[in-house]
Structure formats: C-alpha cells, structure tokens
Amino acid sequence: MGTDTTMRPSDATPATAAAAGPRGTRFGGFNGTVLGIELRRMLRNRRTIVFAMVLPAALLLSFSGQSGWRDRVGSGNVAAYVLISIALYGAALTAAAGGSMVAMERTTGWNRQLRLTPINPVAAILVKAMVALVMGACAIAVVYVVGAAQGKADMPVHLWFVCPLLTLVCTLTFAALGVFVGYIVPGENAMQIIGPGLALLSFLGGVFIPLDQYAASVREVAYWTPMYGVSEIARAPLTHELPWYAVVNAVAWFALFVAGAAWRMSRDTARA
Numbered sequence: 001m002g003t004d005t006t007m008r009p010s011d012a013t014p015a016t017a018a019a020a021g022p023r024g025t026r027f028g029g030f031n032g033t034v035l036g037i038e039l040r041r042m043l044r045n046r047r048t049i050v051f052a053m054v055l056p057a058a059l060l061l062s063f064s065g066q067s068g069w070r071d072r073v074g075s076g077n078v079a080a081y082v083l084i085s086i087a088l089y090g091a092a093l094t095a096a097a098g099g100s101m102v103a104m105e106r107t108t109g110w111n112r113q114l115r116l117t118p119i120n121p122v123a124a125i126l127v128k129a130m131v132a133l134v135m136g137a138c139a140i141a142v143v144y145v146v147g148a149a150q151g152k153a154d155m156p157v158h159l160w161f162v163c164p165l166l167t168l169v170c171t172l173t174f175a176a177l178g179v180f181v182g183y184i185v186p187g188e189n190a191m192q193i194i195g196p197g198l199a200l201l202s203f204l205g206g207v208f209i210p211l212d213q214y215a216a217s218v219r220e221v222a223y224w225t226p227m228y229g230v231s232e233i234a235r236a237p238l239t240h241e242l243p244w245y246a247v248v249n250a251v252a253w254f255a256l257f258v259a260g261a262a263w264r265m266s267r268d269t270a271r272a
Contacts, residue, residue: 038131042098047191052139056090057146069152074239076155081238083147085207088167088234089198090143091136092174092227096194098132099178099261125179125261132175133168140164155238162237170230173250174198176257177226183264201227226253 043049063082073081144164147153155163182190202208204218205227211219222228229249236242 035127035130038127039134042131042135047097052090052094052135053142055093056086056139056143059089060086060143060146061150064150064152070154074241075159076153076238079147079150079152080155080159081235083143083153084163084167084235084238085231087140087143087147087164088170088231089202089207090139091167091171092202092230093195093198094139095132095136095171095175096178096181096198097191098135099128099175099180099182125258125265128179129172129175132171132178136171136175137168140167159237163234166237167234170234170250173226173230173254173257176254176261179261180257180264183261198227201225205231207231223249226257229253 060083063086064079069077069079069082071078141164144160148160178190178194181194185193204222205225206214206222207227211222211228214222223245226249229246229251230253232242232246233250
C-alpha cells in the first residue's frame with residue numbers, strides 16, 4: 001500500500017545527516033539539511049499523503065449533507081464550524097503520523113546513526129515538530145480549499161486566516177504525541193494505535209459533534225480529553241466562546257506530551 005520511505009544506511013550516512021556539521025553545532029546540530037531530508041522522506045510516504053490530502057477532505061464532504069448546515073453559529077454557520085473541526089482533526093492526524101515515524105526509524109537504525117552526528121535530542125525534536133507543522137499545514141490548506149469550493153461555509157474573511165493559524169499551532173500537541181508513542185510502540189504499530197485513538201478522542205472531545213448534544217456523563221469525560229481544549233481554541237474566533245478550563249486542558253496536554261517525548265528520547269539516547 002504505502003511506500004516505505006524510512007531512511008536506511010544506503011540512503012544516508014551520519015556524514016550526510018550532519019552535512020552542515022560544524023556549522024550546525026551552534027544550534028544543537030539543527031540545520032536545513034537535516035530538515036530537508038526529513039521533509040523529503042515524509043513527502044515520499046504515500047500513506048502520509050493520503051492522511052494529509054485525501055482523508056480530511058473526504059471527511060468534510062461526507063458531512064456536507066447534514067441538515068442545518070447553514071444554521072448560525074457565532075460569527076458564521078454550522079458549515080464553518082464543521083470546516084474548522086475537520087481541519088483540526090486532519091492536521092492532528094497528519095502531525096501525529098509524522099511524529100510516530102520515529103518508531104520505524106528506531107527499527108531500521110536511523111536513530112542510532114543520528115546519535116553519531118552533532119544533532120542533540122532537543123534539535124531532533126525540533127526537526128520533527130517543524131516537519132509535523134509543514135504536513136499539518138498541508139492538511140489544513142486542503143480542507144479549507146475544499147470548504148471554500150463547496151461555498152457553504154460562511155464566516156468573516158479574516159477568520160479564513162485566523163482559524164487555520166490557530167489550528168496549526170494546536171497541531172504541535174499531536175506532533176509531540178506522535179513522537180511519544182513512536183518511542184513506546186515498536187515499528188508500524190504506532191499508527192495502528194494513533195489512528196483509531198485520535199478518532200475516538202475526537203468524538204469524545206467534541207470535534208465532530210458539539211458537546212451539548214452529548215449526555216452529561218459523556219461531557220464530563222470530554223473535558224479531560226486532549227482534543228477538547230485544542231478544538232475550543234481553534235473554533236473560538238468563530239464561536240466567541242473559550243472557557244478558561246479549555247485553555248488549561250490544551251496547555252496541560254501539550255506539556256505532558258512534550259515531557260513524555262523528551263523523556264523517552266533521553267532514555268533511548270542513553271542506550272546508544
């Protein structure tokens with residue numbers, strides 16, 4: 001199905017990964033060469049392209065036949081609300097998929113090669129985050145283009161730029177989640193957990209269905225899920241509603257996933 005684009009020793013060597021070697025050590029080994037290698041590897045992965053380009057757009061189209069599509073919500077309508085939500089889900093899934101690639105890299109020994117270069121763990125996480133942002137931006141752009149082509153989403157012009165930017169920032173949480181899971185789960189099993197897991201969290205967190213349509217007991221669970229806070233933040237410019245506990249939720253889960261990813265990466269590096 002997908003093309004395996006995980007870096008192998010024949011594709012690159014430690015010297016290649018640190019092509020900017022001495023020049024990049026000032027920044028922990030971070031350099032444009034490493035970032036370019038990571039981006040090319042990700043873009044050659046067909047499954048990732050499907051996640052980023054096809055799945056979110058198809059999901060948006062599948063929701064378009066709902067009744068009440070043009071009902072008002074805040075500064076826009078239900079179609080705009082759904083558009084923002086689907087863009088968040090697509091970007092989160094794509095970013096998490098990018099982060100979880102570390103699982104395959106560990107299996108093939110690419111991580112061990114990187115440890116022989118000037119790149120430190122912090123710089124490696126930064127590279128992963130930037131790649132995830134690029135892929136998340138692609139997913140968001142595709143969903144918004146499809147939404148604009150439909151002509152059903154109605155919201156002020158500036159929100160067509162503000163909401164995607166907020167959504168993109170929120171995807172950092174799921175890039176960190178992907179890296180965290182990638183260091184815990186071996187090989188290709190990472191996405192088998194992340195894919196269904198994010199779908200379930202999206203339903204529980206009020207991404208696909210507004211929380212006021214759930215039973216009170218389900219809402220109490222939703223407030224604690226990683227999707228709840230980021231979805232409220234992404235839609236806040238449209239709905240004009242942003243509870244303080246939603247912000248706390250988003251910040252807390254982001255910090256937790258980053259800490260978990262850094263912890264697992266440090267333990268993995270210590271075994272080198």
